[in-house]
Amino acid sequence: MDITLTVAKLSESDTIMKFIQELYEHEDIRFDESIANTALSQLLEDDSLGYVWLIYGDGEAIGYLVLTFGYSLEFGGRDGLIDELYIREEYRRAGIGTKVLEFVTEFCNSLGIKAIHLVVERKNNTAHSLYHKMGFEDCDRDIMTKWIRS
Structure with a gap:
């Protein structure tokens, strides 16, 4: 499967919002469409806050990635947070997550970002396994x- 990531545009908010709702349902996170839509719009309009990418598999949107920026003395300066990474269930365990994490690592390196963080549920063993394989540490x-x- 050919995987590409494209920087999302405001005009693609509806697609991203569908993915956000799917992720929140899967992770049992309270979904407030108004709050999510406002936060998404702010992020899409101001790349100093971070980036949103749509993930495509063979030309079809199959997920999204959100990277936000912070700054940490402990981690040596500018850092990134993979705030959300979602790939539709039928496309999981096919190496797409690995490709996405490689992409975001290269992107962060090109910006001089010193560390990338992410948050994962303790019970999500599959995600933990992938993240450890990709160099993330507890x-x-x-x-x-x-x-x-x-």
Whole structure:
């Protein structure tokens, strides 16, 4: 299968939103379309925040990748967060995730990004296996979140 990634455009928001909803259902994450759509639009309109790519397999959109940017003294400067990576179920375990992670690693390296982080559910053994194979390490830390609502 021929895999390509293209930087998503605002006009492709509907396609990405369908993938976001599928991912959130799969991961049992609360989906609020209004919140997700606003955040997606901001990201698509400002590449200083990060990038969204659509993943194509043989010309058909089969998933998406979101990379956002941060900065960390501990990690030596600018860093990236793979905020979301989704490949439709029927295309999983075919090497596509590996190709996507290789792509994002090369992209980050070209920008001088020092480290790439991601968050994965503890129970998702398949994803853990892939991420370890691709060089991601457990940092012996937990991600903690405080929601700030205005």
